[in-house]
Structures are given as structure tokens and as C-alpha cells.
Amino acid sequence: MNDQVEVRLRAALTEAGDTVQPVTLRALAPPQGSRVQVHTRLLVVAMIVLPLAVGAATLLRPTDRDSQLVAMGVMGMSPSRVLGPEDPEIAVYICEAQSPFRSCSGSHGATPQQIAAIEQALRAMPQVESITFRDQQTTYELFVEHQANSTLAQIVEPTDMPESFRLKMKEDTDWTPTLEAAVALPGVSNVINEKCISEYLAGDSDNSKCSVGVIFR
Amino acid sequence: MEVELLSIGEPGVRASVDVAAIFAAHQLGLVRLALMMVGDRATAEDVVQEAFARTHAGRKRLRDPDRALAYVRSAVLNGCRSVLRRRVTAVRRAVPYEPPVWSAESAALVGEDRREVLVALRGLPRRQREALILRYYLELSDLEIAETMGIGASTARSTIARGLAALGRVLGEGGKA
Incomplete structure (x- = not known):
């Protein structure tokens, strides 16, 4: 019967296990590299990837052990990107696991079904001309490319990056309904009008109107 | 735009689990577990060390402390899987560092x-x-x-x-x- 097999298996495993004794165990080395908590990393990433006009002073609380990194994030917020005429204007960010945004709280990131539903909903919008998906790896590569600060580039990992849909919009349409409808979709963390950001950087616009739904939890 | 910045370092929002303490407390068991999977002790210790390094410092913060050990075991199990996958594809080392625990050459068993x-x-x-x-x-x-x-x-x-x-x-x- 299987009883006998169980007995032999237990005995064999026990004996194999006993070959490792505590006294001879190699000590665990203290972990190398970043001790920065994932939440802070994601927050910093969010601030840079999504060019948010967050008041730096609000963030910098000296008691926070990660405040230095956050400060780096704030400094890195001024993006160098200039939107070309062919570039998609709207970025719809997808909730990743442990996203720092309130719209994503309670989830472990958007599910594949949610992402598919988001795409479907975006494609159905009349103001949208075309849609592309930007994955974590691509976002990471762009991040590292734009991020002269190598310390930050070393700390973050591709999996920290949010995925996003990029919307190329039709000209002479009102984008507001798209922005508002997109941010309400389950699994969307927030929506950024990158054209608006680009204009803001050129001094032509008020940055406060460039993003929808940005609330950190 | 409304931005609320409440979360950084705010206590109680998320229960934090000390991964290092779990590894320290369970190192022996984890190494033994890895040994069963990968066969030799040196690799087993490497796997546990690597799992420790990867999960340390809240790389993956656990919401539920009761599940911490299960999570750590999973990390070790995944490490073993990687090792075994690499072995299938990689060129064998010319001289095995240590005979597998199940081999006839193993003096341990x-x-x-x-x-x-x-x-x-x-x-x-x-x-x-x-x-x-x-x-x-x-x-x-x-x-x-x-x-x-x-x-x-x-x-x-x-x-x-x-x-x-x-x-x-x-x-x-x-x-x-």
C-alpha cells in the first residue's frame, strides 16, 4: 500500500535533511543593494513617469527615511520630453500591483480582463484615432533613458513601471469626455494629457489641467 | 488636480513583515527544503541566500503576516525551479562542486x-x-x-x-x- 511508500519517503527526506546541520550552515549575508521600500519606489516612479506637478515641500518630511529618494524623484519630475506631432497625446495608466494611486487601491494590479476591457472602451471612443500599448519594459527603457540620475535608474526595476495605453487623438475634438471616461474605467490609475504637459513645459498652459485622477493613497 | 500625500511611512496602512527575521528563524528548514529540490547543499544555500536577498527590505511587502512563511517558502521554491531550469539549459560544470545528495557518490547519505x-x-x-x-x-x-x-x-x-x-x-x- 501507499502507507509503506509514505514511510520510506518520510525517512529518506528526513535523512537527506539531516545532512544539513545548523552548526555548519553558512550564515546569510546581509542583503545588498537597495533597502528602499517598494511603495516609495513606485511613488517616485509614478512622479517621474507621470509628470505630476506635486508640491515638493509637501513630500519632504524629514522623518521619512525614504525622503531623500522622494526628493530625487521630485527633482527628476521635470521631464525633458517634447511631444512630436505624431506622438500619442493621451496616456492612460494601468494599475500595477502595489500602485501608489488611490484609484488602484484594494487591487493587486489590473487584471488581464480589465486591461482588455479598457482597450475595448478606449477604442470605442469617437475622439480616439489610434491606440498603442506601452509595456513595462519599454516604459523602463524610456525611464532609464530620460533619467540621467543613475542612482534612481539602479534602484527601479522594469516591474516597478506602470503599463499604459497611448491614445492618438483626432484633432479638433473635445478630449475632455475621453479623459473623464478613461479615468473612471476599473484598472486605470490615472490619465495624463501629455500634449498639455508639453505645452506647459513650453510655458503655454496651466499644468493643473493636464491630469485626471491623480490621487495618491 | 487633487493630490493627497498621506501614504509615505504612514503606520498601520500596511502591516509590515520582517523578511530577514523569517529567513533567520527558518534558514535551516529552508536550506533543507532547497536541498531536496536541487540535490546539493552548496546550491541549496545559494538558493536560500538569493531568495533572502530578493525578498528583503519589503521587496514584496506582505499584507498578512500569517502568510509570510508561505511566501518565503514560495520564494525558495521558485529559486530552486530557476536553478533546475538553468541546469537543463546550461553547460554542465566540468567538476561538480558537490555530488547530489541522492547520488551514489554522496557520502552524506x-x-x-x-x-x-x-x-x-x-x-x-x-x-x-x-x-x-x-x-x-x-x-x-x-x-x-x-x-x-x-x-x-x-x-x-x-x-x-x-x-x-x-x-x-x-x-x-x-x-x-
Whole structure:
């Protein structure tokens, strides 16, 4: 019967296990590299990837052990990107696991079904001309490319990056309904009008109107 | 635009689990678990060290402290899987650092019967092998095994049953031939 097999298996495993004794165990080395908590990393990433006009002073609380990194994030917020005429204007960010945004709280990131539903909903919008998906790896590569600060580039990992849909919009349409409808979709963390950001950087616009739904939890 | 910045370092929002403490407390068991999977002790210790480094500092913060050990076991299990995958593809080392625990050359394991069981175990499909080790070495429940392996409890149960039957066949005991 299987009883006998169980007995032999237990005995064999026990004996194999006993070959490792505590006294001879190699000590665990203290972990190398970043001790920065994932939440802070994601927050910093969010601030840079999504060019948010967050008041730096609000963030910098000296008691926070990660405040230095956050400060780096704030400094890195001024993006160098200039939107070309062919570039998609709207970025719809997808909730990743442990996203720092309130719209994503309670989830472990958007599910594949949610992402598919988001795409479907975006494609159905009349103001949208075309849609592309930007994955974590691509976002990471762009991040590292734009991020002269190598310390930050070393700390973050591709999996920290949010995925996003990029919307190329039709000209002479009102984008507001798209922005508002997109941010309400389950699994969307927030929506950024990158054209608006680009204009803001050129001094032509008020940055406060460039993003929808940005609330950190 | 409304921005609320409440979260950084705010206590109580998320229970934090000290991964380092868990590894320290369970290092021996984790190394032994890895040993069953990968065969040699040096690799087993490497796997645990690596799992420790990867999970340290809240790389993956656990919301539920009760699940911390299961999470850490999973990390070790995943490390073992990576090692085994690499071994399949990588060029073998010219000189093995240490003979596998189930090999005839291993001086560590004395009993011939023990060796036979381990060799048979090693021949099982990966999931069956993992499930059997988690059950018969760590004596985990179906639920704990399911959690560690990232599968359903009923799958864990059936995997154990199939693994045990397969092992019995190989060892020439019970069941169908």
C-alpha cells in the first residue's frame, strides 16, 4: 500500500535533511543593494513617469527615511520630453500591483480582463484615432533613458513601471469626455494629457489641467 | 488636480513583515527544503541566500503576516525551479562542486534504500516532486502546500496522490504495476 511508500519517503527526506546541520550552515549575508521600500519606489516612479506637478515641500518630511529618494524623484519630475506631432497625446495608466494611486487601491494590479476591457472602451471612443500599448519594459527603457540620475535608474526595476495605453487623438475634438471616461474605467490609475504637459513645459498652459485622477493613497 | 500625500511611512496602512527575521528563524528548514529540490547543499544555500536577498527590505511587502512563511517558502521554491531550469539549459560544470545528495557518490547519505527513494522522487514531474517534499518533509497541510506552490488546494491534494502512486510504482510497492 501507499502507507509503506509514505514511510520510506518520510525517512529518506528526513535523512537527506539531516545532512544539513545548523552548526555548519553558512550564515546569510546581509542583503545588498537597495533597502528602499517598494511603495516609495513606485511613488517616485509614478512622479517621474507621470509628470505630476506635486508640491515638493509637501513630500519632504524629514522623518521619512525614504525622503531623500522622494526628493530625487521630485527633482527628476521635470521631464525633458517634447511631444512630436505624431506622438500619442493621451496616456492612460494601468494599475500595477502595489500602485501608489488611490484609484488602484484594494487591487493587486489590473487584471488581464480589465486591461482588455479598457482597450475595448478606449477604442470605442469617437475622439480616439489610434491606440498603442506601452509595456513595462519599454516604459523602463524610456525611464532609464530620460533619467540621467543613475542612482534612481539602479534602484527601479522594469516591474516597478506602470503599463499604459497611448491614445492618438483626432484633432479638433473635445478630449475632455475621453479623459473623464478613461479615468473612471476599473484598472486605470490615472490619465495624463501629455500634449498639455508639453505645452506647459513650453510655458503655454496651466499644468493643473493636464491630469485626471491623480490621487495618491 | 487633487493630490493627497498621506501614504509615505504612514503606520498601520500596511502591516509590515520582517523578511530577514523569517529567513533567520527558518534558514535551516529552508536550506533543507532547497536541498531536496536541487540535490546539493552548496546550491541549496545559494538558493536560500538569493531568495533572502530578493525578498528583503519589503521587496514584496506582505499584507498578512500569517502568510509570510508561505511566501518565503514560495520564494525558495521558485529559486530552486530557476536553478533546475538553468541546469537543463546550461553547460554542465566540468567538476561538480558537490555530488547530489541522492547520488551514489554522496557520502552524506548512507542508506541505500534512502537513496533509492530520493532517486525515484527526483524522477517525478516537478509539481509532484515539490508537493511530496512539502507534504512529507515539511508536513504541510494541503492548503499550505497549495499556497506555497501557487496552485489550488484540490490540485495540491490530487498532485500528492498522483505523486505518491507514481513513486510507489517506481519503487515497486503497492498500486498497479
